[in-house]
Amino acid sequence: MSVAVVLFTSDLRVHDQPVLRAALDGAEEVVPLFVRDPGIAAAGFDAPNRRAFLADCLASLDTALSERGGRLVIRSGEPAEQVCRVVRESGARQVHVAAGVSRYATRREERLRTELTAAGATLTVHDAVVTAVPPGQLAPAGSDHFAVFTPYFHRWDETGRRAVTAAPGSVRVPRIGGEPLPERGAVEGVSPGLAEGGEEVARERLAAWLADGIEWYEDRHDDLAGDATSRLSPYLHFGCLSPVELVDRARRERGAGAAAFVRPLAWRDFHHQVLAARPASAWSDYRPRGDHWRTDAREISAWREGRTGYPVIDAAMRQLAYEGWMHNRGRLLVASFLTKTLYADWRVGARHFLDLLVDGDLANNQLNWQWTAGTGTDTRPNRVLNPLTQAKRFDAHGDYVRRWVPELAGVAGAAVHQPWLLDARDRDRLGYPDPIVDLAEGRDRFSRARGLVFRR
Known part of the structure; x- marks a missing residue:
């Protein structure tokens, strides 16, 4: 047989x-x-x-x-x-x-x-199997991979994919020994709010997302408090969901939300094709900028612990610690803050993410960190995301901050994002730290390090 x-x-x-x-x-x-x-x-x-x-x-x-x-x-x-x-x-x-x-x-x-x-x-x-389009299938003339996302996406979007296959009706296995299945409960140091894994849960989440979620994705995916993303990334990382099937089912939906949802799936494939062509970019700069990163242990520790004094940054870092997952907008903000405001090595942040993220994927984690640090594929490598501006835009009422930073749960108005506006007595009562760095100082330090001049 x-x-x-x-x-x-x-x-x-x-x-x-x-x-x-x-x-x-x-x-x-x-x-x-x-x-x-x-x-x-x-x-x-x-x-x-x-x-x-x-x-x-x-x-x-x-x-x-x-x-x-x-x-x-x-x-x-x-x-x-x-x-x-x-x-x-x-x-x-x-x-x-x-x-x-x-x-x-x-x-x-x-x-x-x-x-x-x-x-x-x-x-x-x-x-x-792991990606919707094989990493080496698409390449521009004169190169083995795309280094910029937009032209890659145009090609990816018009490329045909294999047909989605049904689950088998039966699987016949010969007599052969194996070990017991590992048990989740035997693992120590797990984030308290870690989601449940597995294909069954993944498919339930996918069905719920397609029924009531994807329609609003374009308008709400950056809303930190709204938590309106699919949260399917851990299931894609472990292959509980097929990226080919996910693209196929999303494209059957109508509207801008479905079209917008397909784009991050293309980003995922984009990063896989970069890593496949440049394996060293997992830990080395894809585009070196001559950085001499700072190594301030106190600042890095405050960043890891969600004690930077910038509420939206701290909220995102505490969400990561509790859930083993972080909202995508939060990932961009904390990465920009570490690499460009504190001017710390992106590898420090990437390692911390890999220590906690349940969807910690070598291609996407490392190359997204490089994108934000300006050593990767971003065509605007020196952009700096201001956490205050971003907080006002994507957490306008402060609900995300209040959810994850309990010290600020009772703070109203603009002070939830700028607690230093409160008087000294109220700040002491909250027990929330003062900012570890002045934003303007951090920006100037970054500009000097990169040899840039920013107009104010």
Whole structure:
């Protein structure tokens, strides 16, 4: 009886799952395999929030497979070694995996191919599983990737995509041993408000978003207090949702909201194609600016703890600590504040985000940080986001600040964003810190460092 192995990585789903579909089409039995890779922890990516969310995702995937007569096989160890072991135990001759874009993922694929060839098995790597458009499919003349989003988006938007595939009706798994599923409750240090993971929850969230949310996305997606984004990014990161299906279903909706929602999905693909072409940009400047970053431990600590004295910045950082997630507008604000107002290295912020964000994706996290720091693909690399101006625009009534900064819950009017306007006695009573830096001073320091002249 022919057997194939499906190595699940960042594609933990059964709906629109080309890797699983190809394995089922090519063999009578399939081993759905997930390898708990110690290399992920060694590289610093096994953060508690993602580990807990992953446990939910694996349990959900196992349930979906069980409903179809199968089960998920868990192993621990170096991926190529464990896959080859499963190949020997099951008699499989085919292994299927989704294509990755990071240097770690491509090296994993290379070792898999080498080890499987020696074992007499073949490896098939599938594109358009983790992204809607494969990273290397689109490129401008004279380059291997797009360095600016807008021309990339125009090409991406008119590019055809593979058809969405249905979930399989049955999955037949040979007799083979595995380890128990990891348990979310066994993970320590998890953010108290971390969302539940897994494909079932993801599809429920998607259905609710398409029914009552996407219509208003264009007008409300920057509203910090309104919390009107889809919150689907963690499920995309773990592959509980297919980006191809998400684009397809969004495009079936009418109106500007649906069109606007597709754009961040294109941004996600854009960053993946940049990282695929320039793997070093995960930790090195994509476009070096000659920065000599400051390393003020007190300021960086205040930023991490949400104690900068700028309420909208502190609200966003506290949301991150509590939920393991942050509103996209908040991400832009705190990144600009760290890199351009405090003039601290973007890698400090990117590392902190990876320590907490449940959707901490190497391509999107690192390259969004570089975009904001001005060392990435932003065509206006020296823009500085003023937290006061931004707060008045995107948290006009202060509700977002009051939600996440309880010291300011009773403050009315403009003082919720500028508590230093209160008299000294009221400030002392609140127990909220004074600003750690003057905005004008920070802007001048940044302009001098970059050799710029700003007109006031």
